[in-house]
Amino acid sequence: MIEKKALQELDFYKILGLIEEFAGSEATKKAIQQIFPFDEFTSAENSLKEFEEIKRYFDTGGQLQISSFPDIANLIEKAKKEGAFFEPSELTQFLKVLRVLDKISSYIDEFFNFPFLSQKIKNILKTNLSIGQPYILERLENTVDEEGNILDTASSTLKYIRKQIKLTEEKIKQKLEEIINRSNVLVFLQDRFITKRNNRWVIPVRMDSKGQIPGVVHDVSRSGETAFIEPAEITAFSKKLEELLIEQRLEEIKILKELSFEIHQISETLHREFNLLVYLDKMLSIYKFSQKFNAEAPQLTREINISLINAKHPLLLLSKQVVPLNLELKNKKVLVITGPNAGGKTVTIKTIGLLTAMAISGLPIPASPSSIIPFVKNIYVDLYHEGSIEEHLSSFALHIITLKKIIEQADSESLILLDEIGTNTDPEEGSALACAILEELKNREALTFATTHLSKVKIFAATQQNIEIASMLFDEKTMTPLYKLSIGSLTPSYALEVAQKYGFPENLIRRAYELKGTQDREIYELIKELEKNKQEYETKLAEIEKIKNIMDSEKNRLEKELVFASENKKKIIEQAKIEAQSMLTKLKKEINFLYEEAKKADRKKLREISQKISDISKKFISxxxxxxxxxxxxxxxxxxxxxxxxxxxxxxxxxxxxxxxxxxxxxxxxxxxxxxxxxxxxxxKRLDIFSVTNKKAIENYKEEYPSKKLEIRGMRVDEALPLVERFLNELSFSESNRGIILHGIGKGILRDAIRDYIKDHPAVKSFRKGNPDEGGDAVTVIEMK
Missing domain, CATH: 2.30.30.30 (SH3 type barrels.)
Structure with missing residues (x-):
C-alpha cells in the first residue's frame, strides 16, 4: 500500500487540485480527491483505457455539456429511508441534478461504442442503462423554482387558495386605505401608510393616541413613539386571511409529502444515475486537464522497466518553459544521477515518481503516449531532510530512519526515490553507507533512482555491472546547467567552477583546488574521454542503423515491385488468352463462310487452307x-x-x-x-453408341438415308462444340450432304446448345429433330448446302 505521505512529497495531491479546478460540482471534487494508485494492474490499465476512449470521443467532436450541479449524495441517502420528507429548498437540489441528467441523457448511447467506457457505465448503472427521470423532473419543474419557492402550479387547490389569499389581502389593503384617509383618523396617525407586523396588516398610530382607534396593537416602534394597530374593522378579513394561510400550508405539506415519497421510490436508481454523472464530470475534468498540460495515457507494463519520452512535471509547466525529460531504463534496476547543484537532479526523480503515481492511478501524464510506466505497488521517497526539533532528531538521523524502513520493505514491485543519498554526515562514511544501500536495493530488484554529489558513490555506480550512472548535463563554457539527463555519463559537481563564476575570491578557489587534489579531476577527465568515445561509437551505430533501415526499405520496395510484376504478367497472359480465343472463334466463323463459297474450288487447295488454319489455332492456344x-x-x-x-x-x-x-x-x-x-x-461411355432402341432406329435411318453421324451424348457443351464444327466441315467435303448428331435428351442443355450453334452456320441448309423412328428429340438431322 502506497503511503499518502509519499504521494504528498511527490506533489500528487497538488495535481489532483489542478484537476479539481475543472469540476462542475463539489461531489466531483470529492471524487477527484479520492483518486489513488490502484492495487491491481488491470484496474489501472482499464482506467487509462477509459481515459483514452473519452479523449478519442471528445477529440473527434463528441459533446458532453455538464453544467454545475449540487452535491445531493446526502439527500439521496435520506431519500432511501422510509417516510423521508424534503423541504422546497431540498427539492430544488434534486431539480438541478435532474435537469443536468436530462440534458446529457441523449449522449450516453454514444459511449456504448467504446468497450471500456461501456463496461464502466454498465457497472455503475447495473440493469437500467438509460438515465433521466422525466416524470419526476416535470413534477419538480411544476412544484419548485431554483430559489426554493413552491409554485402555484404545484396543484390546482394550491393555486385556488393563493388566489383567495391575494383577493383577501387586496380587500384588507383597500379597507385600510379608506381608514387612514378619514379625517377623524388622520389626526392620530404617526405616518400615512399601511404595513405588516407579525404577519398582520396594521397602520402606524401615535403612541399617545392609540386608544383613539379601536383595534389590536401588534408591534411598537424602537423609539416607542409609534404603535402598529390592526383596526377592529378588518378583524374579520384578517381572520379569513389567517385561515387561508393555514389551508395553504396544509396543501404545501401535502404536495411536499407526495413528491418526497416519489423521490423515495426512485432513490436507488437516482443514486446510480448521480454516481454516473459524477463519474462523467470527473472524466471530463481529467480530459480538460490533459488538454491544458498536453497529457497522454502512457503504456502500463507489469515489467519493472521505465521509458519516459518528452516527460514534464505538470507544476513546472504552470510557470516556465520546461526541458523535457527523456529516460529509458530496461536491463538495470538502479540509476544513480549526478551533476551540478541546481542542475535538475531532484526535479528529475520527483518527475519520475509523480508521473508513475499518476499513471498507476489511471491519470494521463505530460509525456509521449509511447512512454512506458511500470506498475508498482509501493513508492518510497526520501527527499532532503531538515532536523526535527519536536523529536530532537538530526537531519542524518531522520535520513537513516527513513532509509531503514525503505530497505526493510523494498521488493521487486517497489519504486524508490532517494535524494542526496549518504549526505548530512562524514563523506567517507556516508559514501560507504550509500554504496551498501544501493547494492542491497539492486539485490532486492527494486526500481531505484538516487541522486548524489559524493565522488565515491559516483565511481561505485559507474563500475557496477547492474547499476546505471547518469548525469544532468552542464555547459562548461557558460557554467550553467542544461537540465538534460544523459544516461551513461558521469560529470563532476562543478562547485568550484560555479563559485569562481559568481566571483568567489580567487585565492580561496586556488586553495580549494590544492586541498581537493588532482586525483578526482584525473578520474573525471578519464571518464570524460570514455564518454566522448562512447558518443562517437553511438553516432557510428546510429549511422549504420540508418543505412540498414534504408537498405531494408529498398529491399521491401523491390520485393513489392517483383510481386506486382509477377501478378501483372499473369494478368497480361490471361488477357492475351481471352483475346486469342476470341480471335480464333471469329476466324472459324469466317472460314465456315469461305467453305461454302469454295465448295467447287480445288479440294487439295482447301485441305492446305484447313491445315494452315489448324497450325494457326495451335499458336493461339498458349x-x-x-x-x-x-x-x-x-x-x-x-x-x-x-x-x-x-x-x-x-x-x-x-x-x-x-x-x-x-x-x-x-x-x-x-x-x-x-x-x-x-x-x-x-x-x-461416349464410345458406346445409343441404347438398343435408338440403335435400331438409326440403322433403319442409315439404310434409307445414307449419311454420316456424330455421337456426342454425355459430353459437356464446351467439349461437344469443337466436334460439331469439325463434323460440319467433314460433311461439307463429303459426297453425302446429310448428317445426324446423336446428343440425347437429358435436361436438353446439350441439345439446345447444338441447335443454337448450327442455326446460323453458313454451311448448314436446314436441320430438324429426328422422327420417332430416327430417335426423336434425342437426335438432330442436318442437311448441308
Missing part, C-alpha cells in the same frame, strides 16, 4: 508446357489443340493413330495428354 507422360497403345488421351478424346491404336515415329468417337486421327505425341481415370470412364 498452354503452360507440361512434362510429357509415357503413352502406350490402349491409353485414353486428349488431343489438346482439337479438344478431342480417343484411344491410342498405334504409336510410330513420335506420332500416334487415335480412334475418336467419329474417326481415326493422327497426332504428334507432344500434342497428347493422358486423361484421368474419371475422364477415361466418361470417354468410354
Amino acid at each position: 498452354e503452360e508446357p507440361k512434362k510429357q507422360e509415357e503413352l502406350n497403345p490402349g491409353d485414353i488421351v486428349k488431343i489438346r489443340n482439337l479438344n478431342l478424346s480417343g484411344k491410342i491404336l498405334i504409336i510410330e515415329d513420335g506420332r500416334a493413330k487415335i480412334q475418336t468417337d467419329t474417326a481415326q486421327i493422327e497426332a504428334e505425341l507432344r500434342e497428347l495428354e493422358k486423361v484421368s481415370f474419371h475422364e477415361e470412364q466418361e470417354s468410354n
Whole structure:
C-alpha cells in the first residue's frame, strides 16, 4: 500500500487540485480527491483505457455539456429511508441534478461504442442503462423554482387558495386605505401608510393616541413613539386571511409529502444515475486537464522497466518553459544521477515518481503516449531532510530512519526515490553507507533512482555491472546547467567552477583546488574521454542503423515491385488468352463462310487452307508446357489443340493413330495428354453408341438415308462444340450432304446448345429433330448446302 505521505512529497495531491479546478460540482471534487494508485494492474490499465476512449470521443467532436450541479449524495441517502420528507429548498437540489441528467441523457448511447467506457457505465448503472427521470423532473419543474419557492402550479387547490389569499389581502389593503384617509383618523396617525407586523396588516398610530382607534396593537416602534394597530374593522378579513394561510400550508405539506415519497421510490436508481454523472464530470475534468498540460495515457507494463519520452512535471509547466525529460531504463534496476547543484537532479526523480503515481492511478501524464510506466505497488521517497526539533532528531538521523524502513520493505514491485543519498554526515562514511544501500536495493530488484554529489558513490555506480550512472548535463563554457539527463555519463559537481563564476575570491578557489587534489579531476577527465568515445561509437551505430533501415526499405520496395510484376504478367497472359480465343472463334466463323463459297474450288487447295488454319489455332492456344507422360497403345488421351478424346491404336515415329468417337486421327505425341481415370470412364461411355432402341432406329435411318453421324451424348457443351464444327466441315467435303448428331435428351442443355450453334452456320441448309423412328428429340438431322 502506497503511503499518502509519499504521494504528498511527490506533489500528487497538488495535481489532483489542478484537476479539481475543472469540476462542475463539489461531489466531483470529492471524487477527484479520492483518486489513488490502484492495487491491481488491470484496474489501472482499464482506467487509462477509459481515459483514452473519452479523449478519442471528445477529440473527434463528441459533446458532453455538464453544467454545475449540487452535491445531493446526502439527500439521496435520506431519500432511501422510509417516510423521508424534503423541504422546497431540498427539492430544488434534486431539480438541478435532474435537469443536468436530462440534458446529457441523449449522449450516453454514444459511449456504448467504446468497450471500456461501456463496461464502466454498465457497472455503475447495473440493469437500467438509460438515465433521466422525466416524470419526476416535470413534477419538480411544476412544484419548485431554483430559489426554493413552491409554485402555484404545484396543484390546482394550491393555486385556488393563493388566489383567495391575494383577493383577501387586496380587500384588507383597500379597507385600510379608506381608514387612514378619514379625517377623524388622520389626526392620530404617526405616518400615512399601511404595513405588516407579525404577519398582520396594521397602520402606524401615535403612541399617545392609540386608544383613539379601536383595534389590536401588534408591534411598537424602537423609539416607542409609534404603535402598529390592526383596526377592529378588518378583524374579520384578517381572520379569513389567517385561515387561508393555514389551508395553504396544509396543501404545501401535502404536495411536499407526495413528491418526497416519489423521490423515495426512485432513490436507488437516482443514486446510480448521480454516481454516473459524477463519474462523467470527473472524466471530463481529467480530459480538460490533459488538454491544458498536453497529457497522454502512457503504456502500463507489469515489467519493472521505465521509458519516459518528452516527460514534464505538470507544476513546472504552470510557470516556465520546461526541458523535457527523456529516460529509458530496461536491463538495470538502479540509476544513480549526478551533476551540478541546481542542475535538475531532484526535479528529475520527483518527475519520475509523480508521473508513475499518476499513471498507476489511471491519470494521463505530460509525456509521449509511447512512454512506458511500470506498475508498482509501493513508492518510497526520501527527499532532503531538515532536523526535527519536536523529536530532537538530526537531519542524518531522520535520513537513516527513513532509509531503514525503505530497505526493510523494498521488493521487486517497489519504486524508490532517494535524494542526496549518504549526505548530512562524514563523506567517507556516508559514501560507504550509500554504496551498501544501493547494492542491497539492486539485490532486492527494486526500481531505484538516487541522486548524489559524493565522488565515491559516483565511481561505485559507474563500475557496477547492474547499476546505471547518469548525469544532468552542464555547459562548461557558460557554467550553467542544461537540465538534460544523459544516461551513461558521469560529470563532476562543478562547485568550484560555479563559485569562481559568481566571483568567489580567487585565492580561496586556488586553495580549494590544492586541498581537493588532482586525483578526482584525473578520474573525471578519464571518464570524460570514455564518454566522448562512447558518443562517437553511438553516432557510428546510429549511422549504420540508418543505412540498414534504408537498405531494408529498398529491399521491401523491390520485393513489392517483383510481386506486382509477377501478378501483372499473369494478368497480361490471361488477357492475351481471352483475346486469342476470341480471335480464333471469329476466324472459324469466317472460314465456315469461305467453305461454302469454295465448295467447287480445288479440294487439295482447301485441305492446305484447313491445315494452315489448324497450325494457326495451335499458336493461339498458349498452354503452360507440361512434362510429357509415357503413352502406350490402349491409353485414353486428349488431343489438346482439337479438344478431342480417343484411344491410342498405334504409336510410330513420335506420332500416334487415335480412334475418336467419329474417326481415326493422327497426332504428334507432344500434342497428347493422358486423361484421368474419371475422364477415361466418361470417354468410354461416349464410345458406346445409343441404347438398343435408338440403335435400331438409326440403322433403319442409315439404310434409307445414307449419311454420316456424330455421337456426342454425355459430353459437356464446351467439349461437344469443337466436334460439331469439325463434323460440319467433314460433311461439307463429303459426297453425302446429310448428317445426324446423336446428343440425347437429358435436361436438353446439350441439345439446345447444338441447335443454337448450327442455326446460323453458313454451311448448314436446314436441320430438324429426328422422327420417332430416327430417335426423336434425342437426335438432330442436318442437311448441308
